[in-house]
Amino acid sequence: MIARQLLAAAWLVLFASPAAAVDMELPTVNGTAFFRLADARPGPVVVNLWDTACPFCMREMPLLYQSAKAHTDTLFLGIAMGSAGEALDYLESHPSPYPHLLGPRNPGSLLRRLRDPSGALPHTVVLGPDHSICTVRTGGVDSAWLDAAIRKCSASH
């Protein structure tokens, strides 16, 4: 048992990623430009992974729109994990107050960085001002959770 714990600890020391700023470089949903998070202004960031094929994602989208309008000092980012065409259709009929990116063709690395290795949706990550992960929620969010998370992460360093 002790040997196993020692081995696990050694493994973590050697290979586990330290808590670090999250970066990503993804195309915008309309395919016109790359967006690199490191180039964004410092400050808290709400990253929401969604897909038009995910009813729970669609259900919480109006809430995220509302929250983005209320928290103007926080960067909101949507990452569409499905097809670009369907995401564009949705965004045309539901104009968003914040930018939306297209998930990578192989999303494994991004999902692990955003602590969603299974790819479960919806998935929301709130980054602190230094863009390190502050809190994570897999599943639908509500306004109370979102407000509390933004408050907490805006203050974190």
Place this chain on the structure above:
Amino acid sequence: MLNKTRLAVALAAAFGPALPAMADQPQTLPDVVIQDTGPALNNAPGSLRNEIIKTESVDAKAIERSNASNLTEAVDNRPGISIQVECSVCNVRNISLDNMPGRFTTLLIDGIPLYSSVSSAYGLDSVSVDGIERIDIARGAGASLIAPEALAGTVNIVTKRPIESENIFTAEVGEYGDHRGSAYLAKPFSGGALSLTADYREHDSVDGAGYGISQYTGYQRSMGGLGYFLDDVGGFKVRGRIDLVHEERGGGPLGNDYGAIEGDTTGNPFNFSAGPHGSPDPSGWIEPDTGTIVPYTAGAAGLAQIITTDRQQGTMIAERNLDGGKLRLAAGIAHHNQDSFYGSDATYTGDQNQYYLQSSYQMPLGSNLVTLGADYRSEDLSSTGVTADGHVNNGIDDYTYRDPALFAQLYRTFLDNTLEMNASVRVDNHNVFGTITSPRLNLLYHHNDAYASRLSIGRGFRAPTSFFEQEHGILSDNYIVRQIDKPETSDNLSYALSYSSDRFSWVGSANYNRIHNFAMLIPGNVDGSGLTYTLFTSAPDPVTIRGIDWVGTYQLTPGTAVSLGAEGYKYDFTPGTLAFVRPNERAYLNVDSRLGGWDLSAKLTWTGPQDLARFYDYAGTQQYNLDGTPKPDRSPAFSVLDVRAQYRFNKRYTAFFGVNNLFDYQQATRDSYLWTDAAGNLDVTHIWGPNIGRQIYAGIRASL
């Protein structure tokens, strides 16, 4: 310790493609609502699904880009995956994984094995890709706990569960009489969903060399399907599908007036002088031994192969949570009928019934996730036939297989979830081959967020079947002598290293496959009474195929991705075992671009030279051209380029246009599919390259 999300993932990962749909179901946890859609975008070459077993996916978008209307068109030309045509007249097509014979690839419908060597011969062309979410391809034995005969791997069709009402109609026209119409109707309702698919396609037979004998088989194919999803039936979540297929295909003489072709039994309607190394006399070909002309007098019917296929199949899967675990029940039923006219050989009707039942229970046990299960497979073939000289050989290739089995699987993680392990064993009690044990071990190690290694070691077995399509010579024989008491078994080892970042992903793999007791059907033996028979036996030496492949995709610009791939294989076999030629090298280049409403794609496949002399066993039977000269020992390298453009006018209407085989590379204009032996006997299986040239098509899709 396994947390809830981890457990949900583990449920899917532990089963891999064996029970693939577990990953696709909404997972309901007490405090949050999660839909595990599976990473929807991991369809680029070089991407793997988030599963412990190396699994590549072809999703609906990729299928659309390939303009595929059926399974064989959808999965062709990817590293380690190819479609092998085994007859230039009837176009039997198999899916070859790691360049292994197609019979070692098992097709699963939502994880249920309902295809045999009988139904795969012509049936794979009739597997619809309408209304599916994706096709998962797992290479290597041990890919499936419930399909041990998948010595090369599995291809699993995952049906799409409708989440919104959709009415999608597609119409397409192309050269060579290619017409297609399809419909997909989906309707979710409170407590479930239904989907309906219908697809009709027809295509002329095509001769690229002027013989009047086709290389591309014509067909008229109708496919219909019903998908059903019920969220709560006595606590069970139930889903399934029903599929109906009717297809008529005809090759050899051109045209689709099959009645007239079958009735034309005298004279010579063909031109054997056409094409490379054509005969000096259009009415026949040179007999190499004597240099004399062998006249052809059997009319259009003599080289005709006309096959009518009817298939009905149904599947059902029911799952529910029970005492902290998950209970799964699955069932499948299929009836497959093939009615064939082989002009110079025989007439043949095969009738097959298949049944499948499975029950399994999956539960957490300490830090482990344990699955215990049982399944039962039943497979019968009943045939009638008449040889060309009028001899009735009903039931010549009949077989009856019953295969109950028990299986157990253990999944657990180590080292803070960076190492995942899946170990399993399956014990079959086959009615012909007795007790067979198939173990497997799969490991997945996440080096970090970007790199992962997968290692698989597995053993599978396949009960060989005597179905005549594996050896047409059976049709001319009177009976089969079974000297086969062992199943084909395999030893498989594969390793894959994958990398993914936001703009670049790749995967490289090495695969080792060794087949023992390779089944062989050797026709034309003569008994003491002068009757001919086919010997059904096992090759004394194993067949070994080793391969490496690499494929990667780079997001070059926000709208453009470039994929590169290459594969290399080595074969160790006794001539006569691997009966169809395979390349040593292949390479791939894909470019996909999104530009405003445009979706553009180009796919280039390069195939290296192939060792025709070795695979076609020239040492045993030299193959000759129709002018009496020997066939080449090696085929030339060649490239095929497919391009496609699609424009999306709005949410409702999309138009598309494409050209397949833009370079117009055809084998028939360089080296005929027709060949003779030294005695002048004609055959149609000298195959190494594309069987149809450049083809332009266009169509429109409406979402109403």
